[in-house]
Amino acid sequence: MTKAHNGPTMADVAREAGVALGTVSRVINGEQVGEAYKTKVEEAIQKLGYRYNVSGRALRTDRTNTIAVIIPNTINPYFAALVHHLNVALEKRDKKMMLCFTEYDRGREIEFIHMAQQNRVDGIIALTYNPKLTIPEDIPFVTIDRFFSSSVPCIAADNFGGGMIAARKLKELGCTSALFMRIGSTLVNEPSKRKDGFVSGCVEVGLPFETMILEDGQPLDAFDRFLESRMKDGKLPFDGLFMGTDYQAWHIIKTLRRLGIRVPEDVQVIGFDGIRMFGDQELIVSTIVQPVQEIAETCVSTVLSKHLSNVPSLICLPVRYAAGGTTKE
Amino acid sequence: MTKAHNGPTMADVAREAGVALGTVSRVINGEQVGEAYKTKVEEAIQKLGYRYNVSGRALRTDRTNTIAVIIPNTINPYFAALVHHLNVALEKRDKKMMLCFTEYDRGREIEFIHMAQQNRVDGIIALTYNPKLTIPEDIPFVTIDRFFSSSVPCIAADNFGGGMIAARKLKELGCTSALFMRIGSTLVNEPSKRKDGFVSGCVEVGLPFETMILEDGQPLDAFDRFLESRMKDGKLPFDGLFMGTDYQAWHIIKTLRRLGIRVPEDVQVIGFDGIRMFGDQELIVSTIVQPVQEIAETCVSTVLSKHLSNVPSLICLPVRYAAGGTTKE
DNA sequence: TTGTGAACATGAAACGTTTCATGGAATACG
DNA sequence: CGTATTCCATGAAACGTTTCATGTTCACAA
Numbered sequence: 019m020t021k022a023h024n025g026p027t028m029a030d031v032a033r034e035a036g037v038a039l040g041t042v043s044r045v046i047n048g049e050q051v052g053e054a055y056k057t058k059v060e061e062a063i064q065k066l067g068y069r070y071n072v073s074g075r076a077l078r079t080d081r082t083n084t085i086a087v088i089i090p091n092t093i094n095p096y097f098a099a100l101v102h103h104l105n106v107a108l109e110k111r112d113k114k115m116m117l118c119f120t121e122y123d124r125g126r127e128i129e130f131i132h133m134a135q136q137n138r139v140d141g142i143i144a145l146t147y148n149p150k151l152t153i154p155e156d157i158p159f160v161t162i163d164r165f166f167s168s169s170v171p172c173i174a175a176d177n178f179g180g181g182m183i184a185a186r187k188l189k190e191l192g193c194t195s196a197l198f199m200r201i202g203s204t205l206v207n208e209p210s211k212r213k214d215g216f217v218s219g220c221v222e223v224g225l226p227f228e229t230m231i232l233e234d235g236q237p238l239d240a241f242d243r244f245l246e247s248r249m250k251d252g253k254l255p256f257d258g259l260f261m262g263t264d265y266q267a268w269h270i271i272k273t274l275r276r277l278g279i280r281v282p283e284d285v286q287v288i289g290f291d292g293i294r295m296f297g298d299q300e301l302i303v304s305t306i307v308q309p310v311q312e313i314a315e316t317c318v319s320t321v322l323s324k325h326l327s328n329v330p331s332l333i334c335l336p337v338r339y340a341a342g343g344t345t346k347e
Numbered sequence: 348m349t350k351a352h353n354g355p356t357m358a359d360v361a362r363e364a365g366v367a368l369g370t371v372s373r374v375i376n377g378e379q380v381g382e383a384y385k386t387k388v389e390e391a392i393q394k395l396g397y398r399y400n401v402s403g404r405a406l407r408t409d410r411t412n413t414i415a416v417i418i419p420n421t422i423n424p425y426f427a428a429l430v431h432h433l434n435v436a437l438e439k440r441d442k443k444m445m446l447c448f449t450e451y452d453r454g455r456e457i458e459f460i461h462m463a464q465q466n467r468v469d470g471i472i473a474l475t476y477n478p479k480l481t482i483p484e485d486i487p488f489v490t491i492d493r494f495f496s497s498s499v500p501c502i503a504a505d506n507f508g509g510g511m512i513a514a515r516k517l518k519e520l521g522c523t524s525a526l527f528m529r530i531g532s533t534l535v536n537e538p539s540k541r542k543d544g545f546v547s548g549c550v551e552v553g554l555p556f557e558t559m560i561l562e563d564g565q566p567l568d569a570f571d572r573f574l575e576s577r578m579k580d581g582k583l584p585f586d587g588l589f590m591g592t593d594y595q596a597w598h599i600i601k602t603l604r605r606l607g608i609r610v611p612e613d614v615q616v617i618g619f620d621g622i623r624m625f626g627d628q629e630l631i632v633s634t635i636v637q638p639v640q641e642i643a644e645t646c647v648s649t650v651l652s653k654h655l656s657n658v659p660s661l662i663c664l665p666v667r668y669a670a671g672g673t674t675k676e
Numbered sequence: 677t678t679g680t681g682a683a684c685a686t687g688a689a690a691c692g693t694t695t696c697a698t699g700g701a702a703t704a705c706g
Numbered sequence: 707c708g709t710a711t712t713c714c715a716t717g718a719a720a721c722g723t724t725t726c727a728t729g730t731t732c733a734c735a736a
Contacts, residue, residue: 025485027721027722027723028722028723029722029723037685037686038685038686038687039686039687039688039722039723039724040685040686040687040688040724040725040726041684041685041686043723043724043725044684044685044724047724050683050684051684051685052683052684052685055684055685069464069465070465070722070723071406071465071467071721071722071723072465072466072467072723073402073405073406073409073411073466073467073721073722073723074406074691074721074722074723074724075722075723075724076402076405076406076691076723077400077402077403077405077406077691077692077693077721077722077723077724078690078691078722078723078724078725079691079723079724079725080402080691082402091431091626092421092427092430092431093424093427093428093431093625093626093627094625094626095422095424095427095625098421098422098424098427099422101421102420102421102422102448105448114445114462115446116443116445117444117446119431119434133443135398136398136399136400136401137401137402138400138401138402265625268624268625268628269628272628295597295624295631296422296423296424296594296597297420297422297423298422299597299598302624356691356692356693357692357693358692358693366715366716367715367716367717368692368693368694368716368717368718369694369695369696369715369716369717369718370714370715370716372693372694372695373694373714373715376694379713379714380714380715381713381714381715384714384715399692399693400691400692400693401693402691402692402693403691403692403693403694403721404692404693404694405693405721406691406692406693406694406721406722406723407692407693407694407695407720407721408693408694408695408721409721409722677736678735678736679734679735679736680733680734680735680736681732681733681734681735682731682732682733682734683730683731683732683733684729684730684731684732685728685729685730685731686727686728686729686730687726687727687728687729688725688726688727688728689724689725689726689727690723690724690725690726691722691723691724692721693720693721694719694720694721695718695719695720696717696718696719696720697716697717697718697719698715698716698717698718699714699715699716700713700714700715700716701712701713701714701715702711702712702713702714703710703711703712703713704709704710704711704712705708705709705710705711706707706708706709706710
């Protein structure tokens with residue numbers, strides 16, 4: 019099946035305008051062109067209904083003005099916000115975004131990197147879950163929340179600091195015993211520092227604590243069974259709960275209520291991420307808010323920076339606590 | 348600045364393998380090739396670390412295996428779900444998705460269509476808010492929820508039917524008077540039929556009703572002022588409320604509670620869309636659930652179908668009611 | 677008048693694929 | 707053994723841009 023190419027090309031425009039091909043190119047790219055030529059070309063473009071062809075340029079220049087963004091999905095509002103702000107930051111710089119959803123599938127993560135290479139993207143921003151991921155060296159690569167090597171810049175929230183803030187907050191609110199729970203790999207994973215920060219914070223303020231970490235991929239209801247096993251006389255042996263993410267916090271609050279525990283009266287809960295319903299309503303839980311916009315902006319400016327080698331290999335951005343009704347102020 | 352093209356090409360692979368260029372192409376595309384040649388080529392690819400270049404093909408074939416998806420954003424979970432399912436449906440067919448966020452900006456909607464044309468996408472799926480949008484004729488175009496002309500297929504939920512279901516449900520639950528409120532254009536807008544269906548349903552079951560429709564772009568708190576104006580002695584003159592979207596329902600429930608009205612005890616509320624937190628938790632409000640996955644699947648199969656002209660110009664997919672705690676069963 | 681530069685248009689050669697008309701070798705058939 | 711037929715590899719010509727080395731024109735100074 020031969021595809022009949024149709025539509026006028028730059029050559030047609032040039033012929034119509036009575037100028038050289040290169041002149042048309044320079045008009046289109048806004049380069050220095052004599053006024054008379056410029057108008058002739060523009061008229062010809064109008065008349066013929068010429069439409070620029072991106073593939074031609076991409077082939078010739080080997081650049082696409084496109085950045086690949088690799089992310090699990092857009093179902094989790096935190097990811098949705100991230101994608102949103104990445105898109106804003108890229109658009110501001112006249113870059114296009116090629117979006118790849120991995121659904122947490124490691125094979126797909128690798129596949130998408132190949133695809134990005136085949137498309138000759140100008141850079142990759144990735145939030146992945148494969149600790150052994152091979153990062154291509156010949157293309158600017160930036161990760162979110164994952165540290166691979168000092169030659170691959172990683173942008174993350176200050177997870178450690180966030181953990182500390184949560185501990186201090188629980189103490190301040192009068193908690194006498196705390197629990198931290200989280201699902202997530204402890205490998206290349208910056209967010210795993212939430213625990214370290216929380217532990218430090220608890221030690222600092224003298225708050226007794228325990229922690230429970232599950233490996234990536236475990237179902238949420240593993241939390242439920244743990245909670246049930248800790249119940250005694252309809253009570254839990256802690257009154258402060260710090261969860262690894264807002265998603266997990268949201269889940270656990272429903273579990274607590276199902277078990278007859280009141281939130282925040284019996285147990286105060288803090289999450290992590292700063293998820294808002296519809297992006298503009300109140301927080302769904304009290305939480306450590308990630309600076310999503312700054313993270314996105316930093317990812318973009320880093321991946322586009324000319325000299326990736328001069329960039330820090332880990333950039334941590336400040337977080338803050340915000341009340342969302344699951345802690346009693 | 349001349350870009351130094353680097354990396355091996357098909358020609359290099361051909362030379363290395365001692366075969367013709369065309370043969371390499373056929374190996375890569377999985378066409379009929381003699382076994383001996385095939386292995387020679389594959390070895391050469393391995394050895395050279397050859398990487399396919401998508402731009403070359405796009406230029407030559409004038410096709411990109413890419414479908415543009417134009418949508419306001421990914422912040423509203425309904426859109427997020429749509430994008431998710433569109434991506435699944437496209438990936439199933441080995442198509443790529445080029446995602447464009449308009450943020451409800453009409454200029455951007457037009458701009459993105461241009462961009463899609465310049466990228467020679469194989470089709471466009473769009474959920475837009477510009478009633479005067481000019482649809483390109485030379486490229487398969489499918490809309491979600493917007494009817495432009497009989498030559499542009501529109502995929503939508505059965506909005507009319509959904510309205511009827513809502514009316515019947517409120518009646519069934521014992522409501523004696525109902526209100527429908529919605530923000531959204533009444534022009535090319537399929538969702539505006541939610542009102543028509545609701546009206547029909549109320550007439551059918553003998554439920555007194557009133558409606559209040561605001562034009563696109565109005566702020567949500569216009570609803571609040573309306574409600575306040577209808578309050579008398581701390582009570583509202585209706586006990587059933589059907590909202591145009593879950594987003595609007597979510598907002599209004601907070602307003603009602605702020606006004607001292609209990610939901611669902613005093614007023615039963617039903618929304619439209621079927622939004623779930625994190626895509627997998629319970630519904631945020633009682634609602635008419637849109638068949639997002641079917642909508643996405645239908646969009647994709649329609650836009651890719653060879654003969655768009657044989658396709659119906661409006662495809663309505665069935666909805667269903669689902670309880671989410673804001674109606675008292 | 678001639679010489680010098682600046683400014684800018686020209687023409688052709690890439691870029692990395694796909695595709696198509698040729699043609700050669702092998703197989704099948706009479 | 708001769709002829710048809712099938713199967714595949716080959717080589718070259720596109721596809722629509724950008725870019726670069728050459729030309730051309732024009733203005734101005736000497």
